[in-house]
Amino acid sequence: MTRKAPTPKGSSVAPGRSVWHAPPNARFEALGALALKPPTMNEVSVLREAVKKETASRAEAYRTSVTEETLRRNVR
Amino acid sequence: MGNWSGRHDRAALEFSAFDADSFPAGVRVSKHVQYLRCYLADLGAASVLEEPHYFDRDYLAEFAAFYSISSRGYSNACRRVHAFALPLQEMRDSFFGALGGDGVALTALNESYLGFMVVRPIAATPFGRTVLRWYPETNPHAPRVTKPARPYTAHVCGLPLRIVGLAWQQQDSGVSACATVALWTLFHASSLDEHHAIPTTVEITRSANARLPLGRRVFPASDGLSIHQMCESIRAQGLLPAVLDGDVRGERERRYFSPTRFAASCAAFLRSGYPVVIGAQVLSTHGVPHGGHAICAVGFRPGGSPDVPSGNAFEEDATLRSLYVHDDNLGPGVRFSLQGLAIAGVTDAVAALETDPRHPLLRPADLTNPTVDYWTLVPNFILAALPSEIRMTSDYLNERALTLAAETAKYLAAVDTTLPGVTFSSGFFRLSTYLREELPSRLAERPLAKARLALANCVRPMSLHIGVARIAIGATPLFDVLYDTTDSEPATDAFAHLAFQALPTRWLDGVGVRISAY
Numbered sequence: 156m157t158r159k160a161p162t163p164k165g166s167s168v169a170p171g172r173s174v175w176h177a178p179p180n181a182r183f184e185a186l187g188a189l190a191l192k193p194p195t196m197n198e199v200s201v202l203r204e205a206v207k208k209e210t211a212s213r214a215e216a217y218r219t220s221v222t223e224e225t226l227r228r229n230v231r
Numbered sequence: 232m233g234n235w236s237g238r239h240d241r242a243a244l245e246f247s248a249f250d251a252d253s254f255p256a257g258v259r260v261s262k263h264v265q266y267l268r269c270y271l272a273d274l275g276a277a278s279v280l281e282e283p284h285y286f287d288r289d290y291l292a293e294f295a296a297f298y299s300i301s302s303r304g305y306s307n308a309c310r311r312v313h314a315f316a317l318p319l320q321e322m323r324d325s326f327f328g329a330l331g332g333d334g335v336a337l338t339a340l341n342e343s344y345l346g347f348m349v350v351r352p353i354a355a356t357p358f359g360r361t362v363l364r365w366y367p368e369t370n371p372h373a374p375r376v377t378k379p380a381r382p383y384t385a386h387v388c389g390l391p392l393r394i395v396g397l398a399w400q401q402q403d404s405g406v407s408a409c410a411t412v413a414l415w416t417l418f419h420a421s422s423l424d425e426h427h428a429i430p431t432t433v434e435i436t437r438s439a440n441a442r443l444p445l446g447r448r449v450f451p452a453s454d455g456l457s458i459h460q461m462c463e464s465i466r467a468q469g470l471l472p473a474v475l476d477g478d479v480r481g482e483r484e485r486r487y488f489s490p491t492r493f494a495a496s497c498a499a500f501l502r503s504g505y506p507v508v509i510g511a512q513v514l515s516t517h518g519v520p521h522g523g524h525a526i527c528a529v530g531f532r533p534g535g536s537p538d539v540p541s542g543n544a545f546e547e548d549a550t551l552r553s554l555y556v557h558d559d560n561l562g563p564g565v566r567f568s569l570q571g572l573a574i575a576g577v578t579d580a581v582a583a584l585e586t587d588p589r590h591p592l593l594r595p596a597d598l599t600n601p602t603v604d605y606w607t608l609v610p611n612f613i614l615a616a617l618p619s620e621i622r623m624t625s626d627y628l629n630e631r632a633l634t635l636a637a638e639t640a641k642y643l644a645a646v647d648t649t650l651p652g653v654t655f656s657s658g659f660f661r662l663s664t665y666l667r668e669e670l671p672s673r674l675a676e677r678p679l680a681k682a683r684l685a686l687a688n689c690v691r692p693m694s695l696h697i698g699v700a701r702i703a704i705g706a707t708p709l710f711d712v713l714y715d716t717t718d719s720e721p722a723t724d725a726f727a728h729l730a731f732q733a734l735p736t737r738w739l740d741g742v743g744v745r746i747s748a749y
Contacts, residue, residue, distance in 0.1 A: 168706040171372045173533035174547055174654060175502065175701070179675035180749075183707040185650060186732045193735035194642055202645070203740075206637040210544075216478040216492045217630040224484040225476045225612050226458045230410045230510045230523035 239308055242283035244387075246326075248319045249276040251598055255312050255350060256281070258357050262601040263401055266562035267348070267358075272594030274345045274364060276314045278322040282387060285311035287349045289415075290359050292431035293406045297450050298353070309359060310350040313385065313392060316343040329390050337390060346394045347385050351403070358401040362394050363563055366589070370532070373552060377530040378504040379420035397506065397529045399563035400432075407432040410456035411439075412559045413508045413527040414464055414616075420506050420529075421616040427469055438467035455523070458510065461614060470616040473500075473624060477611055479581050481574055485512070487581035488610050490571050491549045494582070495656070496613060498548035499625045501531055503659040505615045509556075511584065511608035524608060529564065530555040536706040539652030542644030544636035546629075547656035547703060553587060561586075565602060572609060584608040621659055621696050623716040623723060628657040632700035635712065635739055639702055654703045659716065662693050669699075673708060673731065674748055682729055682748040686713075690727045690744050697726065709734055712742050 168177045194202065247256075251272040258264055287309045298305040315322045317339070325343075328336030349359035362383045368374050385392045398419045402412045414435050421427075430438070439460035440449045447454050456464075462472035475496055477486030488496075500507045507528040513521040534550035554567045568587040571580030586602040615625075636655035643650045660669060666683060674682055686693075698714035712728040725743035730736050737745055 169372060170706070171535040172706040173373055174536055174656065174703040174706045174708055175376070175533065176372070176374060177673070177703075177706050177708060179671065179673060180678060181673075181707045181731070182749075183704050183709070183732055185647075186704075186734055189646060191646060191733065191735055193738045194645070198645070199738050202638060202641045206634065206641055210633055210637050214630050214633055216489060217626040217633070219476050219478045219486075219626070221458075221474045221476040221612070222484060222486065225486055226462075226474075228510065228523055228611065229455045229457050230408075230525040 239284055239306075245279075245281040245283065246319060246323050247279050247281070249279050249314060251276075251595060254279065255348070258350060259354065262560065263358055263562055265599045265601045266565070267361075267363075269589075269591075269594050269598050269600050270363060270366075270562060270564070271314050271345060272598060273366065273589065273592040274314075275316040275593050276345055278315045278317055278319040280313040280315065280322070280326065280387065282311040282313075284308045285349060287311070287351070287359055289400070289431045289433075290349065290351050292433040293351075293403065296433045296437075297405045306352045309352065311347055311385070312350060313347045313387065314345040314363075315340070316345060326390070330388055340390070341393055344392050344394055346396060347392070349400075353403055353405075356401050356403040361399050361563060362396040363399075364394055364396060365530075365564065366592070373533055373535060375530050375532045375553075375555065376498070376502055377555070378502060379506040379529050381420060396563070397557065399557040400559070402559045403432075405451045406436055408455040408525075409559050410461055410508075410510075410525040411435050413525040413557070414439075414456075414461060416527040416529065416557045417506045417508055417616055418468060420504060421470060421618075424618075430468060434467075435464050439464040441467070455525075458612060458614065461508065461525075465614075465616045468616070469619065471619050471621065473615045473617050475613045475624075475626060477581075479577055479579065481581075482576040486611050487574060487577060488613075489579065490569055490582040491546050492582075493610055493613070494551045494569055495546040495548045495629055496625055497528055497554065498531055498533065498551065499629065499657045499659075500613075500615045501528060502656075505617060505659075508614040509584075509608070509610050510612045510614065511610045514583075514607040514609060516604060516606065518607075521606070523611070524560070524606075526559075526608065527557045528554055529557055536654055536703065539640070539654060541648050541650055541652055542640050543652035544633060544640045545652065545654050546633075547654040547701070554584065556584070561601060561605070567608075570607075572607070574609070582610055584610065617659070618696060620694065621698075621716045622718065623659075623698050623714065623720075625657065625659075627720055627723070628659075628698045628700060628714065629655075631712075631714070631741075632657050632702065635700060635742070636702050638739060639709065639734075643704070651705060653709070654705075655700060656703075657698065657700045659696055659698055662695060662697050665697060665699065665713075670729075673711075678748045682746055685746040685748075686727060686729075689746065693726050704732075707732070710736055710742075 346363035348361035465472040572583035632655035640653040
């Protein structure tokens with residue numbers, strides 16, 4: 156997809172932080188150094204196929220419909 | 232002797248020192264009292280101002296609907312108790328100075344103001360609307376997310392006393408059950424805009440029963456509410472109920488949550504400013520199951536970004552350090568931790584909430600803390616109330632984010648296997664809030680100006696609320712995708728995505744116009 160990187164440097168954000176609390180203009184240095192190119196159409200379809208297989212069961216967890224049993228349940 | 236004149240007697244404001252062993256005066260000791268004593272003592276409460284007569288909107292509605300026809304002869308007036316960190320004499324001096332128009336004194340009073348509680352004339356369940364300041368923030372790297380909190384102003388003798396928090400109250404079982412007060416807290420945040428009014432507990436219970444009485448009496452409300460009824464009550468307020476059922480199937484069709492989905496879903500709502508009602512099965516300290524209980528999550532402390540192996544995509548909020556909950560059995564802002572619990576008939580551990588007692592900050596060490604020995608709550612469903620304009624579900628947004636993150640992670644791993652994997656998270660924002668608050672915390676100076684301008688100039692007109700999926704590497708944002716929230720799922724498309732790093736993104740599916748913000 157692109158050339159091999161020099162040893163990448165990591166994030167400018169201190170460890171232990173949440174991404175929602177990263178400071179403004181936070182940088183992941185390695186990405187700038189890599190001069191990344193987009194994948195080709197072929198690479199994209201291979202990659203999507205792999206993702207589909209690997210994430211199928213996890214994606215399922217986000218597709219749960221509410222059951223009648225749950226709706227009937229009482230809380231007090 | 233009773234007051235046979237039928238009138239309330241005159242009574243002066245009362246000033247007193249805060250005493251953690253006897254606060255609040257005239258209320259019998261309960262778990263709630265113990266919790267509030269610990270909480271206020273830790274906030275450094277030093278003095279108390281009490282209004283002996285306070286007409287509370289919620290209690291007046293309860294009185295009209297229920298207590299007025301009881302033979303006990305309840306009063307229609309409450310007391311309202313205000314707590315301050317200033318010592319008694321200084322608080323008095325500041326109060327009288329402020330009454331005379333001294334702005335400095337009013338500022339001093341407000342800076343030391345810790346909140347208020349309404350004390351109803353119901354001996355068994357005295358605590359009405361209570362708003363307290365949050366515990367002091369001690370972790371700047373992973374601060375609490377308290378977006379549902381809002382400002383309240385209490386007026387005493389015309390002096391405005393301001394506090395940021397979210398209202399809590401104790402269920403009285405006459406007019407409200409735990410589900411009612413959890414909804415009431417939820418409406419205090421979700422209904423706070425120019426279009427909605429915050430309902431009383433009476434209105435919540437009545438609207439829940441209006442179309443689904445289920446053969447039960449409305450008052451006393453000790454039977455609780457079904458989820459159907461809770462959803463009806465949310466609809467009656469002009470909001471949309473968003474119910475998420477557990478993703479793990481247990482015995483007798485009972486649903487539980489995987490810890491990851493529970494954490495990611497709660498975080499998505501809370502980060503967006505929407506409290507979350509959690510319906511849970513109660514386990515006693517010995518693990519014995521009791522009935523269902525409803526609580527309202529009002530904030531959380533995120534875990535740090537997880538370490539993700541190259542080529543993988545994890546939920547940013549897979550772990551929450553803490554979940555802050557208004558529990559009508561204890562009090563406001565109770566700190567819970569998210570645990571994995573083994574349940575019969577289920578292979579993997581399911582999400583469970585256990586209280587995480589705070590170490591004493593300023594309170595006496597011998598003060599009884601009721602969170603030390605409390606039930607385990609096993610969530611079965613979560614419920615939020617969203618503006619009717621948001622048709623997108625948080626599940627759909629998280630699923631889209633998962634796919635984008637997984638594709639990005641695979642791409643980065645193909646480039647260089649030493650690059651870490653990727654995280655994803657999501658939230659709903661008012662467009663104006665995203666532009667005004669969220670973007671300036673991500674970007675500054677020229678990239679910020681460029682991003683704001685490009686969103687105005689290069690993107691089709693956006694909806695009032697946008698769904699934001701954030702893809703990140705470590706704790707560094709890679710890009711945000713901004714989704715239209717107003718359409719059906721098959722028709723949902725992204726308006727745009729903001730790339731925060733030099734990363735090719737146009738090959739990703741359905742991410743809208745690219746805006747380079749770096």
